[in-house]
Amino acid sequence: MMDPRRPSANPYTSRRWAKVKRTKREWRPLEDRSCTDLPWFLLFVLFCVGMGGICGFTVVTGGAARLVLGYDSYGNTCGQRNEQLQGVRLSGLDHTDRRFVFFLDPCNIDIVQRKIKSMALCVTECPGEELHTYGDLKRFAMINGSELCSYELAGHKYPGHPDRFTKCPKLPVPQSKPLPVFNRCTPIDISCYAKFAEAVVTFVSDDSLLHRLIASIAASKEIIIGLCVLALVLSMILLVIIRYISAVLVWILTGLVVLGSLGGTSILWWLYIDHRLSVKDPEAEEVEQEQEEEEAKDKTHALMIYAIAATIFTVILLLLMLFMRKRVALTIALFRVAGKVFVHLPLLVLQPFLTFIVLLLFWTYWLLVLLFLGTSGNPIQNEETGLTEFRLTGALQYLTWYHTFGLVWISEFILACQQMTIAGAVVTYYFTRDKGRLPITPILSSVLRLARYHLGTVAKGSFIITLVKIPRLVLMYVHNQLKGKENAFARCMLKACICCLWCLEKCLNYLNQNAYAATAINSTSFCVSARDAFVILVENAIRVAAINTIGDFVLFLGKVLIVTCTAFAGVLALNYQRDYSEWVLPLLLVGLFAFLVAHCFLSVFEAVVDVLFLCFAIDTKYNDGTPGREFYMDKALMEFVENSRKSAAAVERGRGRAREEAELTAMAPGPSSA
DSSP: OOOTTSOOSOHHHHHHHHHHHHHOOOOOTTTOOOOOOHHHHHHHHHHHHHHHHHHHHHHHTTHHHHHHHOBOTTSOBTTSBOOOOTTOTTOSOBOSSOOEEEESSTTOEETTTTEEOSOEEEESSOOSSOBOSHHHHHHHHHHHOOOOSOTTSOGGGTTTOTTHHHHSOOSSBOOEEEOTTTOBEEESOGGGGHHHHHHHSTTOOOHHHHHHHHHHHHHTHHHHHHHHHHHHHHHHHHHHHHHHHHHHHHHHHHHHHHHHHHHHHHHHHHHHHHHHHHHTOGGGGSGGGHHHHHHHHHHHHHHHHHHHHHHHHHHHHHHHHHHTHHHHHHHHHHHHHHHHHHHHOGGGGGHHHHHHHHHHHHHHHHHHHHHHHHTOSEEEEOTTTOOEEEEOOGGGGHHHHHHHHHHHHHHHHHHHHHHHHHHHHHHHHHTOSSGGGSOSOHHHHHHHHIIIIIHHHHHHHHHHHHHHHHHHHHHHHHHHHTTTTSOHHHHHHHHHHHHHHHHHHHHHHHHHHHHHHHHHHHOOOHHHHHHHHHHHHHHTHHHHHHHHHHHHHHHHHHHHHHHHHHHHHHHHHHHHSTTOOOOHHHHHHHHHHHHHHHHHHHHHHHHHHHHHHHHHHHHHHHOOSSTTSOOOOOHHHHHHHHHHHHHHHHHHHHHHHHHHHHHHHHHSOOOOOO
């Protein structure tokens, strides 16, 4: 007998059966593993090779050496033998013994371009004392062998040479010492850099105030460090105990929203009635007060519109609260399970630290290569100063754009790796029925799965975010450059485009995170995972809205709690130390650090909740608790499902009784007619 599940010999039926089979998604958590989006992984590797090639280019062409060793205004690198540059006077000198860069006028600073507009020379030694006359310059050159004037001037001719005013340093020459690593002679007295200080502290009109603020930070540095550690500890503790206080926070939020909407509506109706009674005042019948009457009536009409709108909003809000009360229970259950996840997977707490360290290392490397690019390229003489500078020309100019694109893509790639690691660990926890059989280090197992199978998926997802982020950053740059120059319409359009791109980026980030979770479950490619996750989210749109709105507010209250506790501890500590007269700046610094730390940790908690919800939605869709289709979920989520089923069964029984009563009423004989 033919198996009814197999296709018949009819080719049309076979194609239709195959199509149905292809479109049906079977979720098989953690069963099969395979490499996903391999072409994107190869593309990302090639891109990283290109990033490394830019670094190699700067090293080979001398840009790295010029940045580290320094170079003079004629294109010679200090501390080594140089080759002659075509068309550049005094180039190709042997500076093996001249290891330090000396600026003739170190205080000639261009604040806009952020560089020193002065001739630079390679010297043997930085002036260790202040030199007041050209005779002092001659004596310093004769004793130390370090000539501080231009190369074509001999040291013994400094006092009487006619070009000494333009080719020798500006008198008096300040005492200086070389910077470590970068070998630049820097004045010990930094008073000549006051322009930078003025640009930084222009908001302070009283120098004594600035000094007191700086002194308060220096005096309370131990307390500041202690409070930062306290914020760190409080954030870790909150991740564990938030499952116990989430219900309280949720119902506090619900009560505040309901009371606020009812109070606002009541106040608007009270104002409307008060204005309406004042309009009916009999004194308003005089002719000269007709205009005031009209204005009062307009205000009363406007208040009535506001009151009606507020009433409609309040009614809709109350109905939503009534309708979403079960979803609120789901949010509380997910928070409880997320707290258990951190108990079983304590290394999740370290994810923000590891990600920050990796990002910091990459950003340091990226900044160094960018500085290398600034000293690479072809020698070009500056028409304004006459000094030789190195600039990228022709096709080499695109190296900077490539490098900038790499900053965004690789940064997003690192953040996406964190999301995939968290998703993989949480998926392993959720879909392991016996929690005692969890891997010894689920986080490490998730990292290894990511590195072995899913780097291509992460590369593709981060590339999509990059394609949205870079246009937004470009528009923000254009908006800042045109500030005060563009008309109102152009300014409005720019802000609208920036806002739209920001919203699109946030939506894609959320979809990407769920796509990574789907990949961790089924080991499917990015596009397939994004489609599957999107279908699940659309089917549970109301639950998603409830979790995102209520959950985000609860996490915001958690951040406020950490900042408030840290600030309160800071006030007590600073009050105990009576010597500190200025508390504002230390408390602001501590509060900012506490908020950033709380944001990092609670963002990880939020990611765990989102992954748990996707797993829960998949679990409830494809399993029903019967033998062979048992749930994977935790006891807290199981209680939520059971309560939902009991509520649904009670509602169905009520409808059945109502139907039976209606049928009995219809079958009963009517009263006999006379």
